Amino acid sequence: MADGSTKSKSSHVSTIVRIVVAVAAVSLIVILGDWDVEKLKIAFRQLDLLALAAAIGLFLLANVVIGCRWRLLLRAQHISVGLGACIRIHFLGLFYNNILISSVGGDLLRAWYITKHTHKRLEAALSVLVDRIVGLFTLILMAVSFYVLFPVEGEAGELDFSVDMDVAGKLSQYRWVFVAVGVLAAAVAAGVIIHPAGRKKLHLAYARGASGFERVFLAIRLYCKKPLTMLSAIGLTFVAQSLPILGFCLIGRQMGLEVPIKYYFVFFPIGWVLGALPISPAGAGVMEGGIVFLFTRAPGVTVEQALVLALCQRVMFLLASLPGIVIHVMGAHLPAEREGEL
DSSP states (O other): OHHHHHHHHHHHHHHHHHHHHHHHHHHHHHHHOOOOHHHHHHHHHTOOHHHHHHHHHHHHHHHHHHHHHHHHHHHTTTOOOOHHHHHHHHHHHHHHHHTSOOSSOHHHHHHHHHGGGOSOHHHHHHHHHHHHHHHHHHHHHHHHHHHHHSOOOSGGGOOOOOOOTTHHHHHHTTHHHHHHHHHHHHHHHHHHHHSHHHHHHHHHHHHHHHHHHHHHHHHHHHHTTOHHHHHHHHHHHHHHHHHHHHHHHHHHHHTTOOOOHHHHHHHHHHHHHHHHSTTSGGGTTHHHHHHHHHHTTSTTOOHHHHHHHHHHHHHHHHHHHHHHHHHHHHTTTSOGGGGGGO
């Protein structure tokens, strides 16, 4: 019971920390953003709901492609799981990643449920890790490739990464908040290090981290023997990532954004990589902040337009996650012969 209580407390602490990070990220967007309420209203009025609906449809299709990719990685381990099951479990994980504030995460949930479909439990769980690695690697590859291989001439191709020098002035208004947070964080860290139980937890965390690296090494070793499978998985990932980006291009065009399509294929992958960092629930605040910062570096894009685009992305993620809860309620993520076990 004590061990379960400790895990529950750790889970709550992790959730609180992620919420704090999300709130802090959103707060920084508000503090540093040079907002104009009227311009924001105009930007929202420029939003085409049909374009948004089309983007949601493309995102749903992209996740079906990702389900196909995951099945390909499972088959490389000689794990026979139906395509429908892979897609359903993927949507279930998507729901938990984008809807619920949980320290478990959709990937861990996918790994848990896929083991119900096969006796090769370790290999099945590792496939989720490899699936995530392939996705992140391809995002980075896509951003770099489009930035390097597709030059844009003229003013449209010039990005302004200079930072408003008044940032320090804006932040200085909240200096006591930052000082208080820093002091509190230092006190918590000192308490953890000083207390014997805290040192024990740090040691356990280090041991688990080392074990995790071993699992990553094992996964890489298993799949390196099948380069064609990995190349196919990367190809499917390019397709899956391109579909929603094309949807965002459509939304941006309808809003009057004259941003070269190249930058959509650079900015959104970078934003998704930032959102994948496990520091806030579903990357809330972090992903939006990255999208706003990047798009406002492009000529002619206002902060308000970039914010509307970032919020459209969040709405799309939330709505596309809804099939996951239907799948869970119906028990469609479980193998038919095992549905009664859980």
